[in-house]
Amino acid sequence: MHKQQVTNAEASSAYELRTPRISLETDVVLAPETRRMFEEAIGAMRHHKTIYTDWGFEAVDPMGRNMVLNLYGPPGTGKTLAAEAFAGTLERQYFHIGISELESKYVGETAKNITAAFKTAALEGAVIFFDEADTLLGARLSSVTQGIDNEINAMRSTLLMELERFDGIVIFATNFAKNYDSAFVSRIRYHIEFKLPDIEGRKLLWQRMLVPGVPLDEERDEIVARCAAASDGLSGREIRTVLRTAFPRALVECHSEPKVKWQHLETAIEDVRSANSNVGTSRKSAATNAISSMKNVDVGRQLLGLAE
Numbered sequence: 001m002h003k004q005q006v007t008n009a010e011a012s013s014a015y016e017l018r019t020p021r022i023s024l025e026t027d028v029v030l031a032p033e034t035r036r037m038f039e040e041a042i043g044a045m046r047h048h049k050t051i052y053t054d055w056g057f058e059a060v061d062p063m064g065r066n067m068v069l070n071l072y073g074p075p076g077t078g079k080t081l082a083a084e085a086f087a088g089t090l091e092r093q094y095f096h097i098g099i100s101e102l103e104s105k106y107v108g109e110t111a112k113n114i115t116a117a118f119k120t121a122a123l124e125g126a127v128i129f130f131d132e133a134d135t136l137l138g139a140r141l142s143s144v145t146q147g148i149d150n151e152i153n154a155m156r157s158t159l160l161m162e163l164e165r166f167d168g169i170v171i172f173a174t175n176f177a178k179n180y181d182s183a184f185v186s187r188i189r190y191h192i193e194f195k196l197p198d199i200e201g202r203k204l205l206w207q208r209m210l211v212p213g214v215p216l217d218e219e220r221d222e223i224v225a226r227c228a229a230a231s232d233g234l235s236g237r238e239i240r241t242v243l244r245t246a247f248p249r250a251l252v253e254c255h256s257e258p259k260v261k262w263q264h265l266e267t268a269i270e271d272v273r274s275a276n277s278n279v280g281t282s283r284k285s286a287a288t289n290a291i292s293s294m295k296n297v298d299v300g301r302q303l304l305g306l307a308e
Helices: 032-046 048-054 079-089 109-124 147-165 199-209 220-230 236-253 262-278 283-293 297-303
Strands: 003-006 015-018 067-072 094-097 127-130 169-174 190-193
Touching (some): 032 048, 032 067, 032 190, 067 079, 079 094, 079 127, 079 169, 094 109, 109 127, 109 147, 199 220, 199 236, 236 262
Parallel strands (some): 067 169, 094 127, 127 169
Antiparallel strands (some): 003 015, 015 094
């Protein structure tokens, strides 16, 4: 992937400009409703002149020049991949802005970094993509007791202001959309949900990830069908983890003439399920914990790098 470093004379930091490797049409497995929402967003951009100039809608929606999307759903469902593919479909480069690029140990720098991100994206005509956006789009603090509380509010106010005046494309992605403040929700045009794949989605994922060069012990279609049925509740990322685990097992068993057998895939699926149950936080409890934690000022302090 071609990469270059872009600096902005007014910015206090640089962001990595990326060229998309993929597009929505051919490279991403999406549920029908999710794909429909992306198609509508693309249609709205391509027909912007007709709606806003020819039909005169700009008279009542002067801020309609930009496009803000929110991709939300469980981890591993393809939100980051879809953001890149969206930029690829539009033939635009993009900035992937994570929390680590925005946070600063210096008071006041996080708001400045947000401004720098928008300035750089506007300069390059690039899509700007904020990952883990729930940390950024939380509610302003109503009880301000310390200087850091003011900084958290300033950071969120800056983001609201930049969204209002930015003419380009902004994409947010989150696993915890319930944490968004209503002020941000109302400024997002398309909220696109990413769900865990259904049986048809899992079949497509298995077909894509079981690449033709993998030597299988039985017919490809039969293996795909069995894997799709057995992997109910797994995300696309977890299906990829299954294959990362299963392939070495086949080679360890017989490295001279390896064959990936159903038992390698089945046991790998069981291992992923076991890890989901016994290691880390479950999806349900993770969402509950995140909602609680966002009410705590410490989250904002951590974002700004000022937590002790």
